[in-house]
Amino acid sequence: MDDAYVVSPEWTEAHLEDPSVRLVDVRDAWEFDAIGHVPGAVNVPFDSYRDEDSDEPGTLPGATAFADLLEAAGIEPDDTIVVYDDMHGVFAARFVLTARVYGHEDVRLLDGDFSAWNRERETTSDEREFEPSSYDPEPLSAEESPLIDLEGVEAALERDAIFVDTRERDEYEEARLPGAVRFDWREVVDDETRRLKPEAELEELLAEHGITPDREIILYCNTARRISHTYVVLRALGYENIGFYEGSLTEWIAADGALESGSE
Structure with missing residues (x-):
């Protein structure tokens, strides 16, 4: 990883x-x-x-x-x-x-x-003091950024992209993007250790959902919090072609985007 x-x-x-x-x-x-x-x-x-x-x-x-x-x-x-x-x-x-x-x-x-x-491991309640820094941000360009907007999502729906919904089952069944597969972001976490599952196990788990490195992947949830975790894990596993739909389902519904519902 x-x-x-x-x-x-x-x-x-x-x-x-x-x-x-x-x-x-x-x-x-x-x-x-x-x-x-x-x-x-x-x-x-x-x-x-x-x-x-x-x-x-x-x-x-x-x-x-x-x-x-x-x-x-x-x-x-x-x-x-x-x-x-x-x-x-x-x-x-x-x-x-x-x-x-x-x-x-x-x-x-x-x-x-x-x-x-x-x-x-050791923890503390002592707070270390740090001198303020000088930070000049250099945001990624649109070409470099993983962020994908509403129009980008609409275009990706016409391609062979796989849309990954990282929410819980009831949310997914209530409303989702057309053709999306459900992959709960918590599936990558070992409940006992609270750490990520072994790399080979993660790759097998993702492949079972059709989420493979050769595919264009578009991630979404409701407000782009849960997909942040999935995005980081996928990048750590070497996935590169990932679109991060920042507006997620909240924006999609507000724009009257097409939806599916029902069981997986």
């Missing part, structure tokens, strides 16, 4: 004293303070980088607003960012996607979440 997208707790623990490796905890501030956190982590709560009033697609906060968050956290453009939450990585993966769209090249998801880390 490509550690440019997902890194192990072992790797992270070995780099806790590396000043160029910055840990970002995206849980609520009270969790960060009261429950504890990974040593050296800085808190950037999930709500701070989700802006439903933004002019950006979906709920992306905008490049300048996101850069302000990184500046306040003392993160430099060349830093390696490792992100975690306590929800199997789904909120952390959203940070990874956002940072990459806005041009931060080295940002990775911690394999496992805070609870997985806390079982075997």
Whole structure:
């Protein structure tokens, strides 16, 4: 699995004293303070980088607003960012996607979440102070970005793309994009370890749903949170032709897009 997208707790623990490796905890501030956190982590709560009033697609906060968050956290453009939450990585993966769209090249998801880390490794309630940085974002171009808009989705429906719905069964059966296959984002997580399943098992699981590296893949859910996790996992497995539908089903329904319903 490509550690440019997902890194192990072992790797992270070995780099806790590396000043160029910055840990970002995206849980609520009270969790960060009261429950504890990974040593050296800085808190950037999930709500701070989700802006439903933004002019950006979906709920992306905008490049300048996101850069302000990184500046306040003392993160430099060349830093390696490792992100975690306590929800199997789904909120952390959203940070990874956002940072990459806005041009931060080295940002990775911690394999496992805070609870997985806390079982075997040191945590702290002490908060390290960081000097604010100067961060000039360089968002990816439309050609470089994985984001796909409404018109792009309409065009992909006419091609041999596979649409992947990462929501729960009842949501999928109520309404979905035409021809979409359901792949619950949590299927890639081992319930016992709270970490990702072994790579070979993940590849077999994805293949059973027709999600293979040779296909054009379009991911969607309701508001693009859950597909962030699936996107990061697919990239870590070497998948490249992935469209990330930021507007997801919320935008599609608002635009009166065609829908299917019923059982799988």
